[in-house]
Amino acid sequence: MPPVYGLIHIYGFSVRTTFISLTFKCLDFPLRHILRVLMSVPPPHLPGTLAGVIDLAVDWMTDLKEGVCLSAFWYSHEQCCWTFNETSFEDRDKCPQWQKWSELLVNQSEGASAYILNYFLYILWALLFAFLAVSLVRVFAPYACGSGIPEIKTILSGFIIRGYLGKWTLLIKTVTLVLVVSSGLSLGKEGPLVHVACCCGNFFSSLFSKYSKNEGKRREVLSAAAAAGVSVAFGAPIGGVLFSLEEVSYYFPLKTLWRSFFAALVAAFTLRSINPFGNSRLVLFYVEYHTPWYMAELFPFILLGVFGGLWGTLFIRCNIAWCRRRKTTKLGKYPVLEVIVVTAITAIIAFPNPYTRRSTSELISELFNDCGALESSQLCDYINDPNMTRPVDDIPDRPAGIGVYMAMWQLALALVFKIIITIFTFGMKIPSGLFIPSMAVGAIAGRIVGIGVEQLAYHHHDWIIFRNWCRPGADCVTPGLYAMVGAAACLGGVTRMTVSLVVIMFELTGGLEYIVPLMAAAVTSKWVADAFGKEGIYEAHIHLNGYPFLDVKDEFTHRTLATDVMRPRRGEPPLSVLTQDSMTVEDVETLIKETDYNGFPVVVSKDSERLIGFAQRRELILAIKNARQRQDGVVSNSIIYFTEEPPEVPANSPHPLKLRRILNLSPFTVTDHTPMETVVDIFRKLGLRQCLVTRSGRLLGIITKKDVLRHMAQMANQDPESIMFN
């Protein structure tokens, strides 16, 4: 069934999926919980539906750069030729309905002028798409740019970025995602899909007061949404859940595990119902290998891991340096121009090379695939033994033909190009994911290594390392597997994922057989990359943007105490506190004016310093403003009482202001002797923003999340002031 039929049926399938999802939800808990449960999982078929629509639109628009379908202009190349010649496999891509621009406009399909016209129109379309995308982002939703994963990590750790998950962001990100991917830029849609899914989750949780009013509950929904996002991006529901657990989420209770799994599964099935890849498969890159791997192959796999780690380090360093330059120099003022220039360069260099001209996911798909007997690709141009009958599977290793050597050169050029251009692309003011470009770099390198090993084994099967497992006529090396291992290594080097990465790859191949090579590569690449710097690309971007993010992965093992970190330090002015029954409205207003703290501890009296509670600055300002406007007799020298029962005031004194209701009576405290290891643990696990420090019941100081972050940087021998905060 050509994919477009799926599009027509979206609503039919959606209804079916909703029915299933409703049934499941009802069965999950006793009946009285049904309503609560109905609200607890955002309709997870929405990310699936969006992903399907994006896939179809990208297919069409990518092909639009090369030509158009005469029978129906909304058909992609593949859909256009599907109906024409379903049987002939070799010429699947050639049919009279599909016309290149040169054929349509000047009636020429070959020759220099046709080539130049196609080249020119390819660049023009790319520029048009990119310009549209960057303009839409700039005008309507500035938050739609980037991959969104650093920001979602920060949001899930407790920071609030208003509007980041809004409806406009959702809409614009979806539309511009299609445009930028179609424009041929070196970026993917997988990361942004996580952002899109989180926007969906946020939208649905905003419909119910239970979620919109409780940040904690909303974050649980967002964790599930992130899982659904990866699930539809790769068709890997379990990998999606583990990605959400390992990479995105901050606090992951069991309830969230179950919801994430559910959301990921329904999203994946919705995507499969839409069937955008036209192969009834859930996964983006479905592969089937026929040969096991051998111990000796671990060596090239580990080499690929080293390559992945080096690429990760190189990419993170260069990309962060470039992004910092963009932030600090004039460059940042011309985002549209930047996008246009990068798109133009990408299109100009990409068109002549067949491996960069096509969409990156098609490229990866081809690199992952094992060469079957019917494969017409240049990469499978092996010299066949004429005496051999050709079975479909299990073809022995053969000598490479001219096409393979040619492809190797083109792939090498593509590799260099991809490595350089991706550094400049990621971080521009357009939606851009990093999964696909990283995987492409790894897959190209892996395929080159794989073909190399294969040819080495074919021509030198008497070498001692090959003798045991690679007899002539045996199918012993699978270059596609090397491509997959390389892709995992490069993705691991950039993101520092391990378990979720291996599981995503495992779901692509569907067999435990290849887990060891994948793990070996993922772990090597993580090790190599970690040796040059602990941060993955997402953490690096979090730092670059100065979000207050307390990473759960760092271990804090220093022996400092709370007293070393708390403010005020020795010699600093004393802590700004409120007293429970002796400060006037004017005193408090002065304090608020003179400081910019988010809140103030309330003590019994300045002498005893015994802690009563904590008052938020915002609520204090609001309460005083309201009291001055509405409450009779509250003037500047009214006394503010935080006590339960304010004492009787003499008749001539001003009316008191009772503010106990805005007081947080259970502020979090630790003693000054508490080890910072414990304090960091408490901040992480309880998601605190500040914590008060006491000694024998007396208030001594305060530790905020920023103090903790600065202290951790200091202990790690970094300059604490290098940690910027927005």
Next chain:
Amino acid sequence: MPPVYGLIHIYGFSVRTTFISLTFKCLDFPLRHILRVLMSVPPPHLPGTLAGVIDLAVDWMTDLKEGVCLSAFWYSHEQCCWTFNETSFEDRDKCPQWQKWSELLVNQSEGASAYILNYFLYILWALLFAFLAVSLVRVFAPYACGSGIPEIKTILSGFIIRGYLGKWTLLIKTVTLVLVVSSGLSLGKEGPLVHVACCCGNFFSSLFSKYSKNEGKRREVLSAAAAAGVSVAFGAPIGGVLFSLEEVSYYFPLKTLWRSFFAALVAAFTLRSINPFGNSRLVLFYVEYHTPWYMAELFPFILLGVFGGLWGTLFIRCNIAWCRRRKTTKLGKYPVLEVIVVTAITAIIAFPNPYTRRSTSELISELFNDCGALESSQLCDYINDPNMTRPVDDIPDRPAGIGVYMAMWQLALALVFKIIITIFTFGMKIPSGLFIPSMAVGAIAGRIVGIGVEQLAYHHHDWIIFRNWCRPGADCVTPGLYAMVGAAACLGGVTRMTVSLVVIMFELTGGLEYIVPLMAAAVTSKWVADAFGKEGIYEAHIHLNGYPFLDVKDEFTHRTLATDVMRPRRGEPPLSVLTQDSMTVEDVETLIKETDYNGFPVVVSKDSERLIGFAQRRELILAIKNARQRQDGVVSNSIIYFTEEPPEVPANSPHPLKLRRILNLSPFTVTDHTPMETVVDIFRKLGLRQCLVTRSGRLLGIITKKDVLRHMAQMANQDPESIMFN
């Protein structure tokens, strides 16, 4: 390769796996961490090796109950006949080397007297194995009994059961596990394998002071070991990790995720190297189905879910009632007799029925399997269309033959027998797992339903529900899938697992195709079982044994405050506290004698009640004892100082005792206004045992974990005194 060859190679393979594991560990982190990492993961091939040895021994001893191999007595039936006739598939089980006891002893293979002799020896062997097992457990390692999962859950939540994970427990549990499984009792080895793996983890962490001294770090190793245990039990590494996350672990940081995954993977590969199932497969029940499922089949799947939920409820209620009876009446005094009686009953009833005579995992394996063309089993005795050619796969639905009907009756009897006997078996003083019996109950029920639906569809394919998808000659119903769904439902009903259950089953089938049926059944069964009682079997046993376990899954939503829960209550005598500089040794000794608290808060003075720290009872006793013995001048009326610098004492007064070093200077405090929701959260996330309650710096009271548990029971309308504590 017959499995026994694997046994010979265990050490060869182990070395190989160790090599891989070392390589991985080295690559995980920068080189300077190598040593630390080497200690961080317990050599995970040990559980895998143990599991392989257990599998081989169980195979041999189970067959020993029926007969013996003449060529080598240590061969199991299958191994014995392997070399004899590898080609003939139908008579695989018949060979002259393998002799039943009757053939060997009285030279008769058929006839009533031979049957009775075999019957008698079957019972005798079973009794011998069971007697040996229960005696070994009683004499050497009382903790080796049961499944161990409730205790491991409790240990991971912070409670310490000394000796529970000791070397003796490991050794005896491994040996007796082989004995009890071979004795034919209705129990499995999967749960106890988790305990065995945790013992291994504990053993290795006891070798390194970093782990043996830090309870938290040790628990992380145990979490990883639990994952390895499930991984080898089912050959499902990812399922193992999720089981550890969902069911066993209390606190699961990311580091543990990665280690668990690694441990689970290496354990699984070690098991595969040993190859105990002789099929090169990682999984216990490998199945391959050829038919998709249809929407209409969801109805029987959900029915199976309901059955699973009912079975779960019935089992938990009856088993707990029986175990309580065992605890409280005379029954508990005769554990050996109890085991002997149950074994005798099991053997007597099991022998005549072919489905209960064999080992339970073989039974499940047969029930899961789809009937191929070559299947000789009674369950596959369908009437074949003589005109049809017989392809290996994809056989259309056929009418059932006499064998199938016969098998249905025998299976129904086996179902009733298994349901009843399992209730009495689980909880006896022998190692006993619940996974396999639960799955057997579900698989039998599922297969019966599956065959029913299949025959219904064959004979009534014109019915409206079948018309769309089940034309004559089509293979539309797979009874094996029903067995698998039923097994998942029953296991889910008993343990209340969801995600990990579905993932384990997914790893058995290896395809996302059947996730929806499995999820539907698992969720239905959880819902039905939850409607009758929230507790799974493990939580129920934790309650029964009175372990202080604070379940992370329960939500606490009541609006009570810390002040409502803390001790002392209104009207009770005041809190027993120490003062920092005014109590004598005698005062403290009296306080220790009169109370049985685990520790005492230390305050500035009884008047001010400002909290200084917390002193453990044990350390207090030890310190005073040491001081009296060794320190000159410390007498009953010496004053104990907890202050930093004790004041100068007059020359004639007794020598003071300085105890600041035993003082915990950072006890955890909350204010009396803190909502209990927050307090429960803090107890869970930080794994506290007690927490002090203050108001404006004054100590008011204390909340212990037991107070929290009692309060939660009270809020859930249970009698708080029903929660016993050891």
